[in-house]
Amino acid sequence: DARVTQTPRHKVTEMGQEVTMRCQPILGHNTVFWYRQTMMQGLELLAYFRNRAPLDDSGMPKDRFSAEMPDATLATLKIQPSEPRDSAVYFCASGLGQGGQTFLYEQYFGPGTRLTVT
Amino acid sequence: AQTVTQSQPEMSVQEAETVTLSCTYDTSESDYYLFWYKQPPSRQMILVIRQEAYKQQNATENRFSVNFQKAAKSFSLKISDSQLGDAAMYFCAYREWGAQKLVFGQGTRLTINP
Numbered sequence: 001d002a003r004v005t006q007t008p009r010h011k012v013t014e015m016g017q018e019v020t021m022r023c024q025p026i027l028g029h030n031t032v033f034w035y036r037q038t039m040m041q042g043l044e045l046l047a048y049f050r051n052r053a054p055l056d057d058s059g060m061p062k063d064r065f066s067a068e069m070p071d072a073t074l075a076t077l078k079i080q081p082s083e084p085r086d087s088a089v090y091f092c093a094s095g096l097g098q099g100g101q102t103f104l105y106e107q108y109f110g111p112g113t114r115l116t117v118t
Numbered sequence: 119a120q121t122v123t124q125s126q127p128e129m130s131v132q133e134a135e136t137v138t139l140s141c142t143y144d145t146s147e148s149d150y151y152l153f154w155y156k157q158p159p160s161r162q163m164i165l166v167i168r169q170e171a172y173k174q175q176n177a178t179e180n181r182f183s184v185n186f187q188k189a190a191k192s193f194s195l196k197i198s199d200s201q202l203g204d205a206a207m208y209f210c211a212y213r214e215w216g217a218q219k220l221v222f223g224q225g226t227r228l229t230i231n232p
Contacts, residue, residue: 031218033218035220042222042223042225043209045219056219089161091163093163109163111162112161
């Protein structure tokens with residue numbers, strides 16, 4: 001049963017600390033997305049990668065957030081320094097894209113990381 | 119920019135009854151996808167059903183079906199024979215043809231009364 005995995009599932013940290021969230025996409029998927037879910041903003045796209053290359057990170061605060069794919073089986077989202085307003089559930093999703101950027105099958109979501117910054 | 123609106127923050131239905139969740143969207147595109155995702159208390163986002171805008175036939179997946187009205191930019195989800203396991207947040211989402219980004223509505227919380 002292939003699925004997207006995310007670690008940790010929960011993270012509580014103090015303001016100013018570095019936070020790293022990890023995602024393992026479904027084997028064979030070449031497109032990875034990071035979403036953030038809050039009560040106020042709902043679900044919003046932060047960034048996404050195709051074949052490990054960042055294609056769009058316009059939804060991500062550049063000063064403190066960074067996203068990378070060290071290899072095809074790992075995506076990371078880092079916040080440094082963290083702030084209370086970063087408290088949210090962060091979802092990773094993966095999918096199989098073909099034909100360059102023109103076609104993408106469904107996105108499959110991981111269980112999310114619930115981040116609380118105090 | 120495309121927007122998705124779910125006007126019902128909460129809905130409830132008796133077990134075994136039918137319920138319809140509403141979704142409207144705004145776009146100037148003619149080719150796009152529409153989705154309904156379910157998010158149970160576990161937080162896992164689960165794809166329920168997908169509709170391609172070029173298809174006139176409404177999508178159906180077992181007890182779940184949609185009413186897609188392209189001219190009205192409406193995409194409602196009907197759940198028949200509601201079950202306790204259907205209780206969740208339901209999100210309507212839009213994706214432009216050729217794009218990767220999903221645009222989500224604010225969600226509708228569905229409660230199933232036994």
